Amino acid sequence: xxxxxxxxxxxxxxxxxxxxxxxxxxxxxxxxxxxxxxxxxxxxxxxxxxxxxxxxxxxxxxxxxxxxxxxxxxxxxxxxxxxxxxxxxxxxxxxxxxxxxxxxxxxxxxxxxxxxxxxxxxxxxxxxxxxxxxxxxxxxxxxxxxxxxxxxxxxxxxxxxxxxxxxxxxxxxxxxxxxxxxxxxxxxxxxxxxxxxxxxxxxxxxxxxxxxxxxxxxxxxxxxxxxxxxxxxxxxxxxxxxxxxxxxxxxxxxxxxxxxxxxxxxxxxxxxxxxxxxxxxxxxxxxxxxxxxxxxxxxxxxx
Numbered sequence: 001x002x003x004x005x006x007x008x009x010x011x012x013x014x015x016x017x018x019x020x021x022x023x024x025x026x027x028x029x030x031x032x033x034x035x036x037x038x039x040x041x042x043x044x045x046x047x048x049x050x051x052x053x054x055x056x057x058x059x060x061x062x063x064x065x066x067x068x069x070x071x072x073x074x075x076x077x078x079x080x081x082x083x084x085x086x087x088x089x090x091x092x093x094x095x096x097x098x099x100x101x102x103x104x105x106x107x108x109x110x111x112x113x114x115x116x117x118x119x120x121x122x123x124x125x126x127x128x129x130x131x132x133x134x135x136x137x138x139x140x141x142x143x144x145x146x147x148x149x150x151x152x153x154x155x156x157x158x159x160x161x162x163x164x165x166x167x168x169x170x171x172x173x174x175x176x177x178x179x180x181x182x183x184x185x186x187x188x189x190x191x192x193x194x195x196x197x198x199x200x201x202x203x204x205x206x207x208x209x210x211x212x213x214x215x216x217x218x219x220x221x222x223x224x225x226x227x228x229x230x231x232x233x234x235x236x237x238x239x240x241x242x243x244x245x246x247x248x249x250x251x252x253x254x255x256x257x258x259x260x261x262x263x264x265x266x267x268x269x270x271x272x273x274x275x276x277x278x279x280x281x282x283x284x285x286x287x288x289x290x291x292x293x294x295x296x297x298x299x300x301x302x303x
Contacts, residue, residue, distance in 0.1 A: 002120065004041065004153075006177055009034050014176045020048070020120040020151035025142055027154045029162040029180075030172035035124060035155050042122050049118040053128045055109035059098035063089055066097055067111065076115035083111055087137055103131050110134075110141040121145060123154040127161045132267065135164060139270050159218060163253070163287030164275055173219075180255065196240075198224050198231035207231065209247050213278050214286055215240060215257040227280060252276050252296055253287045260299060268293070 006016040018028065018038075042048045058066060067080045084093050092104050100108075113121050126138055142165075145152060156162050159180075162169040169180050195206040213225050217237040223230045233240075241251040248260045264279035266288065274288040276296065288296065 002047070002151075004038060006172070008041065009037050009172065010174050010176065012174070016177045018153055018172075018177065020153055022119065022149045022151045023146050025146060025152035025154060025166065026170065027156070027162045027166040027168075028170045028172050028177070029156055029159050032157050034172055035157060038122070038155060039124050047118055048120040048122050049113055049116040051109055051113040051121060051123040051126060053106060053109065053125055054102070055105070055112055059096060062094050062096055063100065063104070063108070064093040066108065067115075070112055070115050074115050074117040076117075078115055083114075086140070087111055088133065102129070103134055106130060106134055107137055110138055114141050114145055119149065120151045121153070123152065125156050125158075125161070126154060127156070127158075127164060135267075135269060139165075139273070143270070159216075159255075160275075160285050160287070164269060164273065164285050167272060167287070167290065171219075196224060196233060198233040200231050205231065209244070209249075209259075210261065212249075212259050213262045213280055213284070214259060215244075215249075217255045225284075228282070250292075250296060250299060252292050253289045256286050258286055260296075263296075263300060266293070266297065266300070 003017040003019045006018065007014040018026065039050060039052070042050050058069070061069060064080065064084065067083060070076070071078060071080055084090055087107055087110070089104065089107065092100055097105065097108070110126070113123065127135055130138065142152065154165055159169070170177055171180055195208050196212070198205055198207055207224055207226065211226050213227070215237070216223050216225065222233050222235060222237055222240065224233055237251070237255070237257065241249070241257055244257065249257050250260055251257045258276050258278070262279050264277045264283065267275050267277060267285070269275065272290045274290065274293055275285040276288050278284040278286060
């Protein structure tokens, strides 16, 4: 099984496929129902390794014993002691899996995928509740797997998580598979403002600029995000960017504008994948385009 037919996932006619390409990784955002359907389809496949956030493990074994067992089972060339060092497992190597934290168990899943004898890997929400350390380590595992010619398909329900993994992502919905759209082009100047008008259910509401964490363009809609709530507003992202630039907002990515006052930090995951971390309880990670990395650093220093 080197591809997944989109028609079988969305339940209607569609000629597209999700292909496993050796040495490549594709990142696709989709609703949770599709994720479950694909995971079920793949479970019975001998040729695809299914990486889920909590991998089945032998709780009686220690971390080192478990890694040795996996390496032997899959005939992996990877040296267990090197992996323990690279994946920061030294403090845990003699701990039984039943006593390990979720962070360590998630890390073990990444290593299991790397050691697996299957060339095709399907990763399901691999960054779900991941710590910053684990996000870095998943990137490392991804690079190692690509170098050995493994083919990766990563599916996630979170657009932000998808962008943490790659600057180029796809969306799967009932219309099929499509790359996430690039820049809006219409740029009409608008009146300067202190508040933005948005819709909530069937009401029109006014939102103070200082309350806004970030604004995103998703599925053709522009959404204002305020502490876990999303409000729809009219206009294009380009237009809103134009209006808000002098109010401390910054277009950090073709699909996102952030309020610089609400930015906690900038993280670089790999040489061309960056995130802006918002200062909210979820520490939301907003994608940052490589070309904007230096500019936003400057702006934050003077902000």
